[in-house]
Amino acid sequence: MAEILRVEHLKKNFSVPGDRGKKRSFSAVNDVSFSVERGGCFGLVGESGSGKTTTGRTVLRLTEPTAGRIFFDGTDITDADMRPYRRKMQIIFQNPAGSLDPKYQVGDVVSEGMRANGLYGSRAERLRRAADLLRQVGLSEDDLRRYPGEFSGGQQQRIGIARALAVDPSFIVCDEPVSALDVSLQAQIINLLKALQQERGLSYLFISHDMAVVRHMADRIGVLFRGCLVECGETMEVLSHPAHPYTRALIAAIPAADPDRAAAKIHALRPAAPAEAGEGCAYAARCPYAKEVCRLERPVEREIGPDHSCCCHLFS
Numbered sequence: 001m002a003e004i005l006r007v008e009h010l011k012k013n014f015s016v017p018g019d020r021g022k023k024r025s026f027s028a029v030n031d032v033s034f035s036v037e038r039g040g041c042f043g044l045v046g047e048s049g050s051g052k053t054t055t056g057r058t059v060l061r062l063t064e065p066t067a068g069r070i071f072f073d074g075t076d077i078t079d080a081d082m083r084p085y086r087r088k089m090q091i092i093f094q095n096p097a098g099s100l101d102p103k104y105q106v107g108d109v110v111s112e113g114m115r116a117n118g119l120y121g122s123r124a125e126r127l128r129r130a131a132d133l134l135r136q137v138g139l140s141e142d143d144l145r146r147y148p149g150e151f152s153g154g155q156q157q158r159i160g161i162a163r164a165l166a167v168d169p170s171f172i173v174c175d176e177p178v179s180a181l182d183v184s185l186q187a188q189i190i191n192l193l194k195a196l197q198q199e200r201g202l203s204y205l206f207i208s209h210d211m212a213v214v215r216h217m218a219d220r221i222g223v224l225f226r227g228c229l230v231e232c233g234e235t236m237e238v239l240s241h242p243a244h245p246y247t248r249a250l251i252a253a254i255p256a257a258d259p260d261r262a263a264a265k266i267h268a269l270r271p272a273a274p275a276e277a278g279e280g281c282a283y284a285a286r287c288p289y290a291k292e293v294c295r296l297e298r299p300v301e302r303e304i305g306p307d308h309s310c311c312c313h314l315f316s
């Protein structure tokens with residue numbers, strides 16, 4: 001089977017404070033469908049608040065979906081008991097410092113998942129295995145007995161990667177794994193993730209607000225705007241023939257003259273206006289090509305090429 005993960009019509013609503021103390025429902029992820037190939041990397045790109053983390057967490061059932069279905073390795077896990085799947089589906093977080101418990105030695109941080117999953121007989125064996133993992137991510141056995149706070153941001157992210165690998169997953173959600181790092185360190189961690197992917201045949205859902213980072217990492221990408229997947233397809237195809245006006249704006253923001261800076265900071269684009277509950281296209285208020293229909297009707301996803309789809313009235 002070619003797919004390791006498939007998401008169909010995923011929705012996630014949050015209850016947020018509304019008028020006069022009442023609650024209202026806010027749609028963070030709105031009818032999102034995509035798949036991750038086995039051994040592949042699907043990049044999910046979009047500006048802050050577009051629903052990337054919510055999508056990643058919902059896929060892992062760390063957040064429960066409001067609607068839609070999630071298939072992992074051919075099994076519908078939407079309502080499943082996740083215990084058998086937790087080990088196979090891991091996550092690497094944006095903020096390595098905040099995601100590592102400062103009270104525990106690195107050896108215990110890395111091997112905790114092995115213990116919880118009953119892997120390897122003894123603590124000594126788990127620590128031996130943790131030492132191997134630390135070497136694989138570019139740290140050393142001596143680091144087992146140090147504490148997370150004694151490491152730099154890049155080293156902490158390596159520890160986070162070792163921890164995710166410790167339970168031998170097949171699929172990892174990488175949620176902005178390099179956003180908190182200096183640009184020079186970003187490339188090192190990206191290359192490490194790529195090498196590990198190849199060595200271990202891992203599949204990634206790689207989340208980033210940075211189109212330049214996603215371009216390096218992902219073989220397929222999906223572009224999220226306010227909870228809607230506006231364009232999806234093979235990376236080179238989408239980047240060379242972007243269809244959706246939002247995708248085009250993101251690509252235009254990649255600094256071509258200075259590719260090493262990898263700084264297509266989507267955040268630098270116009271800030272998102274507060275989400276309004278409209279019927280039309282989520283992007284209409286910002287779109288330079290918006291027509292009457294864009295404000296009135298939600299566009300549907302259309303195939304515009306082999307492994308390339310777009311959700312825009314301009315292509316309907």
Ligand SMILES: Nc1ncnc2c1ncn2[C@@H]1O[C@H](COP(=O)(O)OP(=O)(O)OP(=O)(O)O)[C@@H](O)[C@H]1O
Nearest residue numbers: 014015016028047048049050051052053054055209
């Ligand atoms: N637990 C929650 N309760 C209410 N609203 C939430 C909750 N979690 C996320 N949201 C809202 O859902 C939207 C999407 O958030 P999410 O964290 O998924 O965005 P993101 O694309 O990961 O952004 P960033 O690039 O800043 O990490 C935001 O408007 C956010 O405020």
Ligand SMILES: [Mg+2]
Nearest residue numbers: 052053054176
């Ligand atoms: Mg996020």
